[in-house]
Amino acid sequence: MSATPDAPLLAIEDLHVTFSTRRGLVEAVRGVSFSVAAGETLGVVGESGSGKSVTAFAVTRLLDASGRVSQGRIRFAGEDITAASSKQLRRLHGAAISMIFQNPRGALNPIRTVGQQIADAIMAHESISAGEGRARALELLKAVLIRDPEKRLDAYPHELSGGMCQRVMIAMAIACAPKLLIADEPTTGLDVTTQKTVMDLLARITAERGMAMILITHDLGLASRYCQRVCVMEQGKVVEEAQPLSLFSAPQHPYTKRLVAASPTATSTIADLAPEALSPSTVSLSPHPEEAAPAAVSKDGSVVSQPPGASFETKPAASPQDEGSAKKPAPGTPLLLEVQNLVKRYDRGVVAVNDVSFTIRAGESLGLVGESGSGKSTISRLVCRLIDASEGEILFDGQAIGTLPARDFHRSPLRKDIQIVFQDPTDSLNPRFNAFDCIAHPLRRLLNMKDGAALTARVSECAERAGLPSGLLERFPHQLSGGQKARVGIARAIACRPRLLILDEPTAALDVSVQAVILQLLDRLRREDDLALLFVSHDLNVVRMMCERTVVMQNGAIVEQGESLALFAAPQTDYARTLLEAVLHLGGPTVR
Amino acid sequence: MSQLSTTAKRAGWRFASSLPALFGVLVFTFLLMRVLPGDPAVFFASGPTAGKEEIEMIRKQMGLDKPVPEQLLRYLGDIGSGNLGRSLTTGQPVLADLQSRLPASLELTFSALLIALLTAIPLGVAAALRQGSWIDHVVRFICALGVCVPTFVSGLLLIYAFYYLLGLAPDPTGRVDIFTSLPPRLTGFLLIDFALAGDWEGWRAAAAQLVLPAMTMALFVVAPLARITRAAMLASLGSDFVRTARSLGLPPAKVIVTYALRNALLPVLTIAGIVFSTMLGANVLVEKVFSWPGVASYALDALLSSDYAPVQGFVLLMASIFVVVNLTVDVLYGIADPRVSVE
């Protein structure tokens, strides 16, 4: 499938990487082969645990002490570097191959100025004076388009934004003109708009300087936009390799098909995310490997077969979902939630939420989007009555619920009507409760249900509705996978049959295939219970699919709100437009 | 540049915020004097034989017949003018006694801290660099054991080994043996005074006298220091920025010293401040074991003979030293870590 150029810059043949863990040897990379030509950009795409980052670290030999290359060959520029000594490697690092990491702020030394660190990178390979090093560092800062480069030279990483730190990291990586740049999730954790500028910069620099790049990412959209060729990895193997366009329009391998389907696009609907779900009681929905038991690296290595967790995914006969997901409630439906001029001020005059008003009708789904610091999470806690507003009113079903302080709201009869699902599934479960107790807790507290058959039945029912097999109810959070924990959180939130469900980035910490299943689950629950949703997210594609109406926030205030379809088709404000333009779509135009 | 001014501002703020604590200490010592069993006037009288009239006079003099708030004010005024009372045992003003004895304690504490840091940091670094090797196991064993041996026991055992068995150490009493004449008192630190006077024989005698007590106290704090060095070094060796430095091909020495060690020293600095305060407390035990003529043994002797003015002075002194140490640590930290100025 791949058109291997005559003399690849980097050629990996049958690479195996083994980690020694407490449970014995674990093979994280199992026979990976690919090559990169000079000047080419190769994408390596996979979900967590696919071995994509391990492959990159194996190439540069920066694995942890517990990991080692157990088999295979790595050739760089015709030279076999599989068994290179640390001295040889040191000559390669930075000068021939460099890396860019995720979490740019952590990747920089916190107590050394940016200029010194860039100079360190140059002086590792060239003997130049400190003054020259500083001058070169300044040049590099200009090359990565940092504003006020002279001033930034003496700045420490904590004084720079995440995006600027990543630019500094890029400056260090290109300081000695390496032939190959390995970027490991370079934009994860950055806001969408920053993400775009950083990626554009990387693409331009590699093109200008003729560097090859390996872009490691979980984001198919990112890979499709910036790479000439894409490898898809699953469970330590490359399952498919192709040009982005053909890969995303006609994926060959079942895993790639599922992955492509699960990735939201500009036009996809909830139902599109996992086509198999449409046939009743499908078994093969499982988003693996995430949902599988942690140690389930199957020995036979067949990637097509279902992982052990698959049988959990048996769906109850689902109601037909073929119609578009964003179904409007009938006109004249009464308002369920009215938020009027809400303001939240913290100490020292920080205004997190500034004069925000919106409404949600019964059964309606409202999206709340914005970048980090826009105040969207604060709003979710205000509406959930976990914290008190400084000003403004919240009306639920016509009653003002803001008058009862948050401290006493647990006594309100409306407590069970407003529930919330949190962002981080791990963080949202009490580590000392098992899944059953987590789900039963609101039933015990809010419906005064006592231990017994009724409670057990109700918990099992909730678990089943959330797609959590009842066999897992005895398990503690640390024994569940991320997707399973998310299901426990959802089962807990719907246990008391709320009328309004607040979803605070419910899928931000999940892999894309798990996200697809969770989104479908939420959409189904919403129909079945006629739930109103307040869907808080930074992912515009997801919000477009899930919500009839969307509110765009920036710096604590609403910038724009309206019908999702209209807003996404023709945003009225500059900020909404910038946000939308930064969204990456599968199969969109490739940059190079 | 701005970093220095923020550090100064921070230090000033920290000093201001430690003032209430210091005031608390003052009130505590005041209460100490009043809660103490017996009549303070008796303690401040010329001796146990003082007559009723004398005590009554002293009571008036001290204002003990006045209401408590007024007494507190008078007490604070006394402290402010440097009047800490008079010691019953030595017959000297407490302030003068403390002044003459403080250098001995500080000399001991500082040399012990120096020995401890010079041992603990290399040990901790070596253990972290070779995690899981024999040196790591040895260091961890020392750390586990070190915190379990009480100072007074290790001091006595050192005396047994080096004085009684091996005969390497001089008689373990005091700062110099009786045959050495003291140098002119300039700083009170014998090692410095001998050096200034050019008396190297005396210097050696004083150093020999100092080795055992300083070692004893160092032993006590090597464990926590080595433990934190090892942990901090491991954390920074495993950090993302060290991986970045490696990925750029920086020389190993540069990676270990400039990137890993410098970051690892930040928590060590914090712990060193706490360790110093612990050592001030341990001074009481070590000075007793080695008959070291410092402030702690002075206070202890006074305490055991129910002479409370020195005890009060000692407690105040310790609290002030502790405030100074904390400030120093703060300033050093502010210089070493550019991030602290953010908050």
Next chain:
Amino acid sequence: MTSSTLRHTVWILRGNPVTAIAAAGAFILCLLAIIGPWIVPFDPIASDVANALQPPSAKYWAGTDQLGRDVFSRLIVATRLDLAIAASAVSLSFVLGAVVGALCGYTGGRLDRYVGRFVDVLMAFPLFVLAMAMVAALGNRVENIVIATAIINLPFYIRFARAEVNVRRNAGWVEAARASGDSHVSVVLRFLLPNVLPAMAVQVSLNLGWAILNAAGLSFIGLGVSAPTPEWGIMVAEGARFISTGKWWLVAFPGLALMLTVLCFNLLGDGLRDILDPRMRT
């Protein structure tokens, strides 16, 4: 749940012999503290000047002191007093510190600031000096040693509980509990404290060793326990006079007893952390 905890404990101990030995040691210490006076070969108090300052032998396992008393018997009998002082001091400060610290950590605000100030004042002292001053002020008695040791431990527990609660107070599962209808009080009692207690139990074990050293230090300088009573610190103090003349056993054996006891509780504390952490359970 309890049986799974038990099974987990056994599993941990088997995989971690050091903890098993420490646990056994702690058990033996507690046993000695209870039955010590009945099993010792000699009267720990009665002097026998004819046999004074005998080195260790088959008859006197740890030698005899300047009054001819059997050092070994005195060591065993002293276990009760030393452990009792440390245990009561630590439990006092644990209970007080956990409640106050948890409250401060959860509520923040004014209470937190005031308590923080108070803790700062306490910490402004070299703690051993503080204990010394307090024993002097309150009177030279054993119960005052307990109180002094408890008070100087208090800041650690308050700070520890405060920090542990504080990092969890905004956790998703705490907010979820409130959305499930729990009040602040019940969140602290039913959610936060159970999650914080394991970490605090580790502190208790580590702290126990420290409290033993502290109490022994006080009696070494002549505070608290007085002369004929067998107690490790005072035994070292009495032996100190003879160390320059080579009577090592008077110092070495009580020193060893102190060291082993503290080591036991420290190792146990490290092991407890593994046992009580549910994340380690598989």
